[in-house]
Amino acid sequence: MPKVLVSDPIDQVGIDILSQVAQVDVKTDLSKEQLVEVIPEYDALMIRSGTRVTAEVIEAGRNLKIIGRAGVGVDNVDVPAATRKGIIVVNSPEGNTIAAAEHTLAMMLSLSRYIPEANAKLKQGKWDRKSYTGNEVYNKTLGVVGLGKIGAHVATVARAMGMKLLAYDPFISVERAEQLGCSLVELDVLFQSADYITLHIPKTPETANLINADSIAKMKPNARIINCARGGIIDETAIAEALKAGKIAGAALDVFSSEPLGESPLTALGKEIVLTPHLGASTEEAQVNVAIDVAEQIRDVLLGEPARSAVNIPGLRPDVLEQLKPYLQLAETLGKMVGQLAGGRIESLNIGLRGDLATNQSQPIVIAALKGLLSPALQERVNYVNASIEAKERGIRVVETRDASIKDYAGSLHLSAKGTLGEHSVTGALLGDDEIRITSINDFPVNVPPNRYMLFTLHRDMPGIIGRIGSLLGEFNVNIASMQVGRKIVRGDAVMVLSIDDPLPENIMNEIKQVAGIRDAYTVTL
């Protein structure tokens, strides 16, 4: 039974799902060193934001197949290191959207009305009404930086509260922004015009310290900033100084450049700052959502199924993935075949998507073909995560073509590879019940299902040759399951495809190649 380590607190519902297929160990107090020590025994790791999955942890995790982040941000996982090792990293892109958006709105209102300070003072027995005259958000301008899932929900609710909306997001269309009631503007315009600025972007090299002394200098003195996205997007020293000097009116921060927040100039400030310890996703509803979402993906991957929200393999909607699954299997099978026909060192792979397949999302199909191509050499070390990197590192040139007009089957895939044994091609399609058929070898038409062990010959179409190969296999005690010949013209060149029940014994290939009329012969193991 596979083993899953859960190293941050997650909802029990997630543990229950994982327990269907794995032994689950919950160890939420591991030090960095302890994690490195225990990780080799686990097939999967499930975390929230507390665990740092460094390159060292990934290197030590020699059995790891999947890392599941019960939340959105995967900045606590060294994703490139995981990708290099072929480990899938999954998250829950939507499970905590509402929780984070509502926390943002709560922070904005708390900050505007000084609720945390007033509450604390009253609990100390002080009835102070004059220190806490706040501001209304109604009719004020909210600048949303990052109009993705959380930013969009914040914008929708803020609009209902009567706020005017500006947004900055270079990857969002004007139509989408307008649909949400936002005017898309440049960042500087947003900084100069907004009364409230809320951040909903990932932390990347471009967004690190986006709010700094320079950007703060552009803001209005009554500006209030809310960050429920990621620590490090705001320069904490700069914002503490700006608040102290009254350059802006307030800040509400849920996330920090280093967590837990230790000694910081932020904690010394008064009612102009509201701080929460990374609580954006901390609702019962969100924790159930993310636990189910990520535990299901870990379960599926441990059962050999694809994950629906992997961050290091092409993201596909579950319905699209479901529809593509048989084609991924087809691409992998053809990749395996053509790789073995073309020989070990492959220079190039041409992938032709034909018929209906030409209108499909091709990236997963290309990856599946590469996985198949490389699997004879790399075995289980190659998977959907690292197939592209492995191909690139081997200098394999990948060319993709599409032709929707070829309608011999509803959709077919044509792979052609150039390698040490020359250039070879295989075409395949799916029958109505998603059964794979090989429909051509080196452009000779055939119609055979793939088989674990196969023998291909290129030969001259002439009497006696099929019988001779049959008897030769018989002499070596190899049982033939099926045999088919594909030719373009009578007595011209042809291919023979034999499905056999056992691996071919050594030496037989030399004898096959010496049969009169045989030009070449190849074995394939699928």
Ligand SMILES: NC(=O)C1=CN([C@@H]2O[C@H](COP(=O)(O)OP(=O)(O)OC[C@H]3O[C@@H](n4cnc5c(N)ncnc54)[C@H](O)[C@@H]3O)[C@@H](O)[C@H]2O)C=CC1
């Ligand atoms: N405080 C908490 O507990 C939580 C924090 N988060 C964080 O909130 C952030 C947003 O999450 P979602 O809305 O789910 O992500 P999302 O991916 O739906 O949206 C992010 C948006 O940022 C935009 N963006 C990327 N780079 C940008 C840039 N340089 N300038 C402006 N816009 C840029 C993207 O186009 C996208 O529209 C993430 O950092 C996530 O980790 C998410 C959940 C809970």
Ligand SMILES: O=C(O)CCC(=O)C(=O)O
């Ligand atoms: O797991 C958590 O509580 C943090 C959530 C978060 O920051 C995220 O999903 O990006």
